[in-house]
Amino acid sequence: xxxxxxxxxxxxxxxxxxxxxxxxxxxxxxxxxxxxxxxxxxxxxxxxxxxxxxxxxxxxxxxxxxxxxxxxxxxxxxxxxxxxxxxxxxxxxxxxxxxxxxxxxxxxxxxxxxxxxxxxxxxxxxxxxxxxxxxxxxxxxxxxxxxxxxxxxxxxxxxxxxxxxxxxxxxxxxxxxxxxxxxxxxxxxxxxxxxxxxxxxxxxxxxxxxxxxxxxxxxxxxxxxxxxxxxxxxxxxxxxxxxxxxxxxxxxxxxxxxxxxxxxxxxxxxxxxxxxxxxxxxxxxxxxxxxxxxxxxxxxxxxxxxxxxxxxxxxxxxxxxxxxxxxxxxxxxxxxxxxxxxxxxxxxxxxxxxxxxxxxxxxxxxxxxxxxxxxxxxxxxxxxxxxxxxxxxxxxxxxxxxxxxxxxxxxxxxxxxxxxxxxxxxxxxxxxxxxxxxxxxxxxxxxxxxxxxxxxxxxxxxxxxxxxxxxxxxxxxxxxxxxxxxxxxxxxxxxxxxxxxxxxxxxxxxxxxxxxxxxxxxx
Amino acid sequence: xxxxxxxxxxxxxxxxxxxxxxxxxxxxxxxxxxxxxxxxxxxxxxxxxxxxxxxxxxxxxxxxxxxxxxxxxxxxxxxxxxxxxxxxxxxxxxxxxxxxxxxxxxxxxxxxxxxxxxxxxxxxxxxxxxxxxxxxxxxxxxxxxxxxxxxxxxxxxxxxxxxxxxxxxxxxxxxxx
Numbered sequence: 001x002x003x004x005x006x007x008x009x010x011x012x013x014x015x016x017x018x019x020x021x022x023x024x025x026x027x028x029x030x031x032x033x034x035x036x037x038x039x040x041x042x043x044x045x046x047x048x049x050x051x052x053x054x055x056x057x058x059x060x061x062x063x064x065x066x067x068x069x070x071x072x073x074x075x076x077x078x079x080x081x082x083x084x085x086x087x088x089x090x091x092x093x094x095x096x097x098x099x100x101x102x103x104x105x106x107x108x109x110x111x112x113x114x115x116x117x118x119x120x121x122x123x124x125x126x127x128x129x130x131x132x133x134x135x136x137x138x139x140x141x142x143x144x145x146x147x148x149x150x151x152x153x154x155x156x157x158x159x160x161x162x163x164x165x166x167x168x169x170x171x172x173x174x175x176x177x178x179x180x181x182x183x184x185x186x187x188x189x190x191x192x193x194x195x196x197x198x199x200x201x202x203x204x205x206x207x208x209x210x211x212x213x214x215x216x217x218x219x220x221x222x223x224x225x226x227x228x229x230x231x232x233x234x235x236x237x238x239x240x241x242x243x244x245x246x247x248x249x250x251x252x253x254x255x256x257x258x259x260x261x262x263x264x265x266x267x268x269x270x271x272x273x274x275x276x277x278x279x280x281x282x283x284x285x286x287x288x289x290x291x292x293x294x295x296x297x298x299x300x301x302x303x304x305x306x307x308x309x310x311x312x313x314x315x316x317x318x319x320x321x322x323x324x325x326x327x328x329x330x331x332x333x334x335x336x337x338x339x340x341x342x343x344x345x346x347x348x349x350x351x352x353x354x355x356x357x358x359x360x361x362x363x364x365x366x367x368x369x370x371x372x373x374x375x376x377x378x379x380x381x382x383x384x385x386x387x388x389x390x391x392x393x394x395x396x397x398x399x400x401x402x403x404x405x406x407x408x409x410x411x412x413x414x415x416x417x418x419x420x421x422x423x424x425x426x427x428x429x430x431x432x433x434x435x436x437x438x439x440x441x442x443x444x445x446x447x448x449x450x451x452x453x454x455x456x457x458x459x460x461x462x463x464x465x466x467x468x469x470x471x472x473x474x475x476x477x478x479x480x481x482x483x484x485x486x487x488x489x490x491x492x493x494x495x496x497x498x499x500x501x502x503x504x505x506x507x508x509x510x511x512x513x514x515x516x517x518x519x520x521x522x523x
Numbered sequence: 524x525x526x527x528x529x530x531x532x533x534x535x536x537x538x539x540x541x542x543x544x545x546x547x548x549x550x551x552x553x554x555x556x557x558x559x560x561x562x563x564x565x566x567x568x569x570x571x572x573x574x575x576x577x578x579x580x581x582x583x584x585x586x587x588x589x590x591x592x593x594x595x596x597x598x599x600x601x602x603x604x605x606x607x608x609x610x611x612x613x614x615x616x617x618x619x620x621x622x623x624x625x626x627x628x629x630x631x632x633x634x635x636x637x638x639x640x641x642x643x644x645x646x647x648x649x650x651x652x653x654x655x656x657x658x659x660x661x662x663x664x665x666x667x668x669x670x671x672x673x674x675x676x677x678x679x680x681x682x683x684x685x686x687x688x689x690x691x692x693x694x695x696x697x698x699x700x
Contacts (some may be wrong), residue, residue, distance in 0.1 A: 052682035055669050160687075166700050197688030205684045236552040315699045320679065324696035354679040358668035366586045366651075367644060368658055374668075375589060378678025440700065489614075 019092020023212025
């Protein structure tokens with residue numbers, strides 16, 4: 001049964017956030033007998049309460065508290081208060097994610113070495129290699145039940161996938177299949193198989209898609225070593241005169257502040273909230289925020305080079321039926337500068353319902369050019385592009401100088417502008433995506449601009465040298481031994497792959513490290 | 524309180540047209556209501572002038588024209604402006620002034636007097652950066668497309684969990700490839 005810890009218990013590991021990083025770390029530590037308190041800003045919404053309705057679900061799960069935007073990205077104009085579409089609830093964005101679980105490629109851990117210096121980009125090699133992470137990737141794939149690993153068969157392809165596959169074949173692409181998905185293709189781990197319901201982004205009502213909400217968290221709670229405290233918004237990390245962190249102050253839903261003492265603090269609030277918390281924890285000892293001697297906290301914000309291509313056919317498709325991300329083309333994920341850019345991208349099917357298609361197809365658009373696209377909604381196929389974007393120091397999460405949240409804390413301002421490499425990659429992907437659909441007879445295609453970010457990365461990046469980043473290869477901050485970062489903000493660079501599998505793998509690895517260091521009394 | 528309801532107009536068709544149906548529109552203003560005599564529904568206004576609401580409905584269709592979507596869905600999509608105007612004087616002014624400006628730019632017969640969509644769109648293009656236009660357009664994105672009754676018109680089936688998903692209902696039924 002779930003544990004309950006006293007606020008003054010300073011033996012616990014406090015984790016901020018319960019998503020892919022925090023939820024996994026919490027369970028892994030609890031399995032080792034370590035006492036854990038997870039502070040989750042959002043409510044606990046169990047999966048039977050999810051709704052197959054895009055706007056209603058958005059209101060139920062999405063982070064809707066104020067944030068601001070800056071920079072030349074189109075999201076800042078179209079959705080100035082919504083830089084990211086991520087979740088504020090127990091399970092974090094693992095309730096919302098599509099399930100794509102891809103390993104990074106070897107060269108993507110060493111981009112400075114392989115891509116060389118690129119003007120305006122703040123490239124750096126990760127302090128770990130693919131070989132070092134492989135055992136943890138394997139553990140994560142088994143934990144999450146990733147299809148096409150561990151003998152688990154792939155999911156069946158829906159109509160949207162069949163079109164993607166037909167187009168991929170026509171273009172001569174070789175690597176097209178129904179993906180490596182953390183969605184059960186058969187009953188596994190006490191969770192049932194995918195029922196092809198759609199609405200993966202709205203939370204899987206069957207529990208077929210892996211989410212920490214109904215896997216890691218209840219498993220951790222069953223050890224009696226994990227307490228998840230929902231509606232607990234961390235506002236400040238506390239430290240003592242020696243610079244060690246001592247606890248986390250959080251606000252409950254009524255705004256009442258409490259401080260949970262801690263032996264170790266691990267921050268896993270996603271790449272927008274995690275740096276915000278470090279910056280909001282500035283003190284006389286750490287005037288620039290915690291763990292920020294490098295000045296890199298909040299910098300190098302990445303969001304993947306994204307975009308979508310939707311296409312209309314003269315016959316019905318019904319692309320919204322079935323798994324939202326139902327298949328992938330991986331041929332363009334390679335690093336091959338003959339295409340005019342460094343790094344690569346994946347093409348993954350995507351479908352939105354009518355409400356979100358109207359909101360995202362061409363934000364701000366109107367008139368018949370826009371509406372005739374929606375008129376053929378049931379004749380539409382679609383894909384999402386996800387590619388590596390360049391880390392840039394100017395792309396950053398900073399504290400907004402004016403806007404504060406309901407607890408009086410400055411909100412995050414998310415500044416982003418495309419790097420020329422990002423633009424070249426996106427244009428290439430739009431061309432290839434359009435060609436793919438035209439090859440199967442599309443009568444019209446729509447290169448659709450990026451949505452509010454779902455992959456937020458890099459704002460507390462890993463580095464070999466303390467001057468280049470915020471954390472080391474274990475996610476341990478260079479500055480403070482008992483302060484860890486456990487989410488995608490650790491990413492030194494973004495790779496072309498959806499980040500969750502790598503976040504989970506890093507969390508498993510980090511749990512081993514933390515347990516070893518605790519045993520050795522180093523922290 | 525604005526209500527949308529079905530009713531047969533109690534006045535003659537000729538009388539309705541005499542009271543000022545726009546040349547291009549089949550919407551009629553009567554008392555405090557906007558009526559659609561052909562489709563037997565009406566929308567009563569409380570804060571906004573009924574003529575204003577009739578223009579908003581036409582404008583909604585011109586912004587997001589779907590010829591297969593009946594007027595009543597556009598009426599539902601813009602009625603929140605009447606509700607907001609009832610409690611927010613600034614919003615009332617924004618909408619009334621916006622519509623008055625639209626009519627002024629549209630010549631003697633006003634906006635609804637312009638017979639062709641492309642004539643009305645040309646006027647809308649002049650004001651598309653204004654707060655009035657953006658308030659109306661922005662409200663429509665959710666107000667129009669989030670109506671469950673509209674979804675089947677686009678071939679969208681909505682909620683599917685209660686039906687067991689699509690695993691036995693055509694998730695992979697494409698036959699023409």
